[in-house]
Amino acid sequence: MRDAAENNASNGIFGPDRSVEIEKWLVRKQMALLGNPPITLVLWNGSKIASIGGKSVGTVSIRDRTTFFKLFVHPELYFGEAYSDGTLEVEGDLVALLETIARIRSTASENGLLNNNLMKIISRPKLNSLVGSRDNIHHHYDIGNEFYRLWLDEKMQYTCAYFSSPSATLEEAQIAKMEHVCKKLRLSPGDTVAEAGCGWGSLALHMARHYGVRVKAYNISHEQVLYARERAKSEGLDDRVEYIEDDYRNLSGRFDAFVSVGMLEHVGPDNYQELGKVIQRSLKEEGRGLIHSIGRNRAKPINPWIERHIFPGAYMPTLREMMELFESSGFSILDVENLRLHYARTLGCWLERFERAHEQIGNMFDQKFIRSWRLYLAGSAAAFTSGDLQLFQVVFTNPTNNDLPWSRAHLYTNNSR
Amino acid sequence: MRDAAENNASNGIFGPDRSVEIEKWLVRKQMALLGNPPITLVLWNGSKIASIGGKSVGTVSIRDRTTFFKLFVHPELYFGEAYSDGTLEVEGDLVALLETIARIRSTASENGLLNNNLMKIISRPKLNSLVGSRDNIHHHYDIGNEFYRLWLDEKMQYTCAYFSSPSATLEEAQIAKMEHVCKKLRLSPGDTVAEAGCGWGSLALHMARHYGVRVKAYNISHEQVLYARERAKSEGLDDRVEYIEDDYRNLSGRFDAFVSVGMLEHVGPDNYQELGKVIQRSLKEEGRGLIHSIGRNRAKPINPWIERHIFPGAYMPTLREMMELFESSGFSILDVENLRLHYARTLGCWLERFERAHEQIGNMFDQKFIRSWRLYLAGSAAAFTSGDLQLFQVVFTNPTNNDLPWSRAHLYTNNSR
Numbered sequence: 131m132r133d134a135a136e137n138n139a140s141n142g143i144f145g146p147d148r149s150v151e152i153e154k155w156l157v158r159k160q161m162a163l164l165g166n167p168p169i170t171l172v173l174w175n176g177s178k179i180a181s182i183g184g185k186s187v188g189t190v191s192i193r194d195r196t197t198f199f200k201l202f203v204h205p206e207l208y209f210g211e212a213y214s215d216g217t218l219e220v221e222g223d224l225v226a227l228l229e230t231i232a233r234i235r236s237t238a239s240e241n242g243l244l245n246n247n248l249m250k251i252i253s254r255p256k257l258n259s260l261v262g263s264r265d266n267i268h269h270h271y272d273i274g275n276e277f278y279r280l281w282l283d284e285k286m287q288y289t290c291a292y293f294s295s296p297s298a299t300l301e302e303a304q305i306a307k308m309e310h311v312c313k314k315l316r317l318s319p320g321d322t323v324a325e326a327g328c329g330w331g332s333l334a335l336h337m338a339r340h341y342g343v344r345v346k347a348y349n350i351s352h353e354q355v356l357y358a359r360e361r362a363k364s365e366g367l368d369d370r371v372e373y374i375e376d377d378y379r380n381l382s383g384r385f386d387a388f389v390s391v392g393m394l395e396h397v398g399p400d401n402y403q404e405l406g407k408v409i410q411r412s413l414k415e416e417g418r419g420l421i422h423s424i425g426r427n428r429a430k431p432i433n434p435w436i437e438r439h440i441f442p443g444a445y446m447p448t449l450r451e452m453m454e455l456f457e458s459s460g461f462s463i464l465d466v467e468n469l470r471l472h473y474a475r476t477l478g479c480w481l482e483r484f485e486r487a488h489e490q491i492g493n494m495f496d497q498k499f500i501r502s503w504r505l506y507l508a509g510s511a512a513a514f515t516s517g518d519l520q521l522f523q524v525v526f527t528n529p530t531n532n533d534l535p536w537s538r539a540h541l542y543t544n545n546s547r
Numbered sequence: 548m549r550d551a552a553e554n555n556a557s558n559g560i561f562g563p564d565r566s567v568e569i570e571k572w573l574v575r576k577q578m579a580l581l582g583n584p585p586i587t588l589v590l591w592n593g594s595k596i597a598s599i600g601g602k603s604v605g606t607v608s609i610r611d612r613t614t615f616f617k618l619f620v621h622p623e624l625y626f627g628e629a630y631s632d633g634t635l636e637v638e639g640d641l642v643a644l645l646e647t648i649a650r651i652r653s654t655a656s657e658n659g660l661l662n663n664n665l666m667k668i669i670s671r672p673k674l675n676s677l678v679g680s681r682d683n684i685h686h687h688y689d690i691g692n693e694f695y696r697l698w699l700d701e702k703m704q705y706t707c708a709y710f711s712s713p714s715a716t717l718e719e720a721q722i723a724k725m726e727h728v729c730k731k732l733r734l735s736p737g738d739t740v741a742e743a744g745c746g747w748g749s750l751a752l753h754m755a756r757h758y759g760v761r762v763k764a765y766n767i768s769h770e771q772v773l774y775a776r777e778r779a780k781s782e783g784l785d786d787r788v789e790y791i792e793d794d795y796r797n798l799s800g801r802f803d804a805f806v807s808v809g810m811l812e813h814v815g816p817d818n819y820q821e822l823g824k825v826i827q828r829s830l831k832e833e834g835r836g837l838i839h840s841i842g843r844n845r846a847k848p849i850n851p852w853i854e855r856h857i858f859p860g861a862y863m864p865t866l867r868e869m870m871e872l873f874e875s876s877g878f879s880i881l882d883v884e885n886l887r888l889h890y891a892r893t894l895g896c897w898l899e900r901f902e903r904a905h906e907q908i909g910n911m912f913d914q915k916f917i918r919s920w921r922l923y924l925a926g927s928a929a930a931f932t933s934g935d936l937q938l939f940q941v942v943f944t945n946p947t948n949n950d951l952p953w954s955r956a957h958l959y960t961n962n963s964r
Contacts, residue, residue: 295953460845462937463844464884466880468880536888541955
């Protein structure tokens, strides 16, 4: 009520009332501490705090005093909360502005300005037990295939694409990603493949069609499995690709290859050893494995707003943390590739399509949902561009497997596909 | 004295006296525990213990009872001691036999049959302080350039070569290794490069000649630095390559690239953070780094005989342990490649040349030295073939550097060189 009254009391951009002088002082202090980022702030009464130096990548308007103080207390959480409910508005390039903020926070965090320990407690991810995982995955992936179809590529891949040529379209880059994964796994006709976390099933179909392998693909998202089965049937591949609605921990059989694209983020570090054991018992002596996952340079909890509203239970590990999975099972790492900028571009494509489908999405969801998803996509793009997030593809094998290629040149030869 | 008397008392291979029955029983028990490896044992009295199943990769003869019991107490140490002083002899393919033993030990260690904790205490590496490092490096690298010249490639590279084609010679593969490293570092004319642990200087010369860069190369081996300076002068590159006889911790200046090939093994995990800081302060904003090091799948101390006689202070880290260096400084890992089988082949080439130069080496050193080095080269080849050791090339950069290639295809394009 007070906030609304104050909003009404504000008059013009250059005529702030006295009541916000303390807030302005706070903002200047905070901005100086953060190295004076090129961002313009506008308070609820219209009072404007320009960036030092004049240049500005965008304007952040804070609509009320409550939001202002919440942002001071826990910006990682309340920036998202405020943006999605509209009490915070951004003018200018959202990705560029978020990238600026991400770079600042990264520097500030290194300088010890931000209390990461407190954040770790606040943002501890939800446990990924067998039941917890189902809830967490349902939250994000079962909100409707129709929604995802509006802004993903035509094969519905919701993971980092591979832009082997800078001019590639998203469609081409998603196919290139599947090819890159298949080549890294050195698939041969007749091979059996286990896939953990198969999304809408496109990689399994690609492997079966183009590499002549048999795939057992696991996923706990009901909507995705239904969609994938339908597709396998309509493409005549349901004799070679089996989609199983079950947890990766229940994987059975022995395979020539194990692959998991974009699932590790949902596994949680406490379960890496167990995942390692699952892969170990599933992989033949000369088997190859690939894990594709978002990661970090330094251990840090996931953004608490993302954890609360977008990806409950998610955690992006460092390579060191990922090694818990491989070393505990004695696997040998053959190849690690960081595709960070590929994910920035992928997210840029998704955001562009998301904005183009604005009207259709508006018929399905409310404005708060749309604003949340815009922020999530833009914020993720910014996180990859600024170096806050990484994308690791890790290829591994059994320690005694000597059936290894002498070079990785085979990944870069063109084939007819 | 007692052993010698017993040796004299032995008569014929199939006529053992009663006195070794307990030893034979012990061997059978131990062999069964290790899964009955295909190795034939001959005791000091001629008594032969054939491998179960009949097939044998080689024969190990133990010359006296003292050696026999030492081998039971601490095989990792006393196999080497006994082989080098001739109280243990091997007939058959030494590498194949050692590989068999390595595989057995690896399995036994996983099954908890071997007391690794005890071994860790026994074989704690010597500390690599500034002074300690000099002593440790002097021990191995200053035993004479003439000796190394007899069995290394013509450019004197004492690190894993890169056999990009299976038919490559050692000379070709060592040049290919330097090319591979340079391409990974994306060197451009005019770049400045810091090299830590430069050996006899060949990589620095290669970079300067073929990539037009300026190199500051550090090494604490006096003999190697003298040799490298001489070479730079005779090749007319001493205006572009500076060899500095100093510890990597004293590295000064800022560079476009940092490279270290085969030094991390001598750094020791306690110093990884410090090395990370040295690199951090030395690398420009868009700088690239490469560390090439022997590693392991699982943490384990170095073989105690190797530590005592060949590489004092050495330690082969897992990728996870290496991450201590990168994560503590916030570096972003771009690429990891495992060249394990390349090192097995490199060592095979060295061993072959070593044996060919047997006579010349015999004029320089005594038999004990020759046997030690034969065992070290053969044992290392076996360790890479069996999967006990790995070779990691890690490419990294500053976390905010967005000047990154879209793919690694440039590593696999042929150039005129």
